[in-house]
Every structure is written in structure tokens, then in C-alpha cells.
Amino acid sequence: MRLKRQKKHRKAVKFYKxxxxxxxxxxxxxxxTFIHHLLTYRLTPADHSLSNLLGDSVTLFTTKCAIVELKRLGKSYSESIDxxxxxxxxxxxxxxIKNAxxxxxxxxxxxNSEHFFVATQDAxxxxxxQLVPGVPLVFxxxxxxxxxKPSAVQLQFAKASEEERLHMSESEYKMLKKRTERLLKTEDIRASSDGNEDVGDQESAMKAVRKTHTVHKRLGVKDGPQFKRKKAKGPNPLSCKKKKNPVNPNPVLGKERNDKDGAVRSRSRKRKRSRGGKKLVESDV
Incomplete structure (x- = not known):
């Protein structure tokens, strides 16, 4: 319940702000009545308890008439009077002196031009x-x-004032109309003067170009830079693969060519013979 109350109080304070x-x-x-209530239920210090309620620092006020009214109630209210x-x-x-x-x-x-929170126990x-706009009430x-929470009158007044801010008043509309007329006149004057200046600038620029062109012709100077066309060159040698030597796909094993005759000589492999037979013969003997 305390969390719900705190949320409601913060929402109300944000609305008034x-x-x-x-x-x-x-x-x-x-x-x-409110001062007496604080003392009877020991909600002291009062500024601390009210700052916890409103979520920020607080300054407390009262009126002379409220103090006089407490004095009339007798000695039992002496603590609240102090x-x-x-x-x-x-x-x-x-x-x-009036009633409080x-x-x-x-x-x-x-x-409520002074922006007071009014704290009272008087219903x-x-x-x-509640009928006065912009008066938050504490009890x-x-x-x-x-x-x-804000009353219906306060909510309606806030809505109406917001709508008034969105729309222009008659005095603001007249001021805006005068300013627009002045701006249009100054823009027309500038446009006419700029048009004349642009024509003069174009003519002077054309004359300057013609003069430079005739001077260049006499001196034989070319007007613009002439660029050489790039011819196609060979490929980059670093990016090319190296040539591989041709390898004979069908090599003839065990054959060589003579330089003189061109005949092919066959080179036979030597056959390894086992000498097991000789050993057998020697054993028989």
C-alpha cells in the first residue's frame, strides 16, 4: 500500500510541476488544525515528514490569523502555538483578523500565484x-x-491552458503578419538588386575570358592541359607464371641413342643369379 501511495503522490507532484x-x-x-495534528501524532520534524511526502525539500508557512485562532482555543494548544x-x-x-x-x-x-501546497485538516x-486551479492539498x-489527487476542475483548467498555448492569440497573429510583410518586401528588393548585379558580373566575366583567349592565341599558348594517351603495354612479369621445360611424356626406359648412327641401343639389366647350385655341387663332392 505504501508503494502505491508513493506512486500516486509522485504522479500528482509531476502534474503540478x-x-x-x-x-x-x-x-x-x-x-x-494541521500543526496540531502533526504534534498529536508526533510527525516531527514536520519539514522532514513533508519532504518525504513530496519527494523534495520543503519550506513551511503559516498566517497571522491562523496563529490568533490557535490562541483563542486555550492553553491546551500552547505546544502547537509555539x-x-x-x-x-x-x-x-x-x-x-479573519478566520483561518x-x-x-x-x-x-x-x-495560487505563489504556488503554495495547502496543508489543512478542515474538510x-x-x-x-478544490475549485481553485493549481492548489495541491495535503492532509x-x-x-x-x-x-x-488533482480535482476535475484543476485537470480541466490545465487542459484548456495547454490548448491556448498551442494556438496563437490575436496580438501574436498581428505581429507575425507584420513581420512576414517586412520580410517579403526586403526579399523583393534584394532579388531585384541581385538580378542587376548578376547580369553585370556575367558580362565582365565573358570579356575577361575573351581577352585571355586572344592573348593565348598570339603567344601560342594552349588553353587547357593536353594529356597523352596511355598505350597498351605488356603484362607484368611478376604476375606471370614461369615457363616449364618440356618433359617427354613416354620415356623409353633402358634405351639410349648413339650420336653418330642414331641407332638405339638397349641396355639390359643385369640378372642376379643365385649361387645355390654351386654350393650343392660342393656338398655332394
Missing amino acids: ACYGFRHPYKVLCDG AAHSLITARCDHDK DACIMDVVGEN HLRQKL GLRNSLLLE
Whole structure:
């Protein structure tokens, strides 16, 4: 369950960063009920627990009206009053002291220009702030803190603002029209001047070529380089195979030719005779 909650909280924070321009360190505006809840369930230090919830560093704020409201509740809230005094007091423009919920609504305004995360335990105040675009809400549930998902009004407002960014406004369209007209005029002027310059350049280039051609003719200099044609040469001797001496395919064994007569003499092989017979004769004797 904790992993699912963390994923939901990260998704909500990414939505407010992308669509409403929230940046860290995140500003968290706390009322008296939320401060009292943190102390009763010992979710201290408060900045550490809120930074774990939002995934980045946090600065905590409160209002003068919220502190006055805590003082009215009596001595039982003395610890929460001391904790509220340690927080940064957000500037509220009204002169008279109001209720904490009305004061927070004034500080937030119509579009939450200061980019506050509002932390409160008041369900009625949370319902009001859900109708204001770009106000993320934090509340406590026993010993855990939760970030409410963006309301339908906030999602619709973000979609409408994105569509407005994609399309041009009337002032932007007029500016673009004026710029295009100026660019077209300057391009026409340049094209006309470039055309005249090109004609003059071509004529001067032709004159220069003619002059050089006549000078070369007088001096007998050829205009372009003349290349000799390559004739066919013999094969590379290193790439050729060496000639083999002719070998007689049918060699005559045991025959030689005379130089004078040309007759063929046969050379017979000597026959080895066994001398076994002589030995037998000697034995008989």
C-alpha cells in the first residue's frame, strides 16, 4: 500500500510541476488544525515528514490569523502555538483578523500565484480549494500524511491552458503578419538588386575570358592541359607464371641413342643369379 501511495503522490507532484509551474523547495501553507495534528501524532520534524511526502525539500508557512485562532482555543494548544510561531508567516493583505480558512483563501487567491501546497485538516476548506486551479492539498490521516489527487476542475483548467498555448492569440497573429510583410518586401528588393548585379558580373566575366583567349592565341599558348594517351603495354612479369621445360611424356626406359648412327641401343639389366647350385655341387663332392 505504501508503494502505491508513493506512486500516486509522485504522479500528482509531476502534474503540478508540469502544468502549474511548481518548483522546489516547495512552499507548504499550514493552518492551525494541521500543526496540531502533526504534534498529536508526533510527525516531527514536520519539514522532514513533508519532504518525504513530496519527494523534495520543503519550506513551511503559516498566517497571522491562523496563529490568533490557535490562541483563542486555550492553553491546551500552547505546544502547537509555539510550533506555529517557529514557521514563516505568509503575508496577508487584509487589515482585520479573519478566520483561518478565509485568510488562507485570500493568500491563495484566484490562481495560487505563489504556488503554495495547502496543508489543512478542515474538510470544508479543502472542498473550497478544490475549485481553485493549481492548489495541491495535503492532509493527515492518523500517523501518515496524504496528498490529494488533482480535482476535475484543476485537470480541466490545465487542459484548456495547454490548448491556448498551442494556438496563437490575436496580438501574436498581428505581429507575425507584420513581420512576414517586412520580410517579403526586403526579399523583393534584394532579388531585384541581385538580378542587376548578376547580369553585370556575367558580362565582365565573358570579356575577361575573351581577352585571355586572344592573348593565348598570339603567344601560342594552349588553353587547357593536353594529356597523352596511355598505350597498351605488356603484362607484368611478376604476375606471370614461369615457363616449364618440356618433359617427354613416354620415356623409353633402358634405351639410349648413339650420336653418330642414331641407332638405339638397349641396355639390359643385369640378372642376379643365385649361387645355390654351386654350393650343392660342393656338398655332394
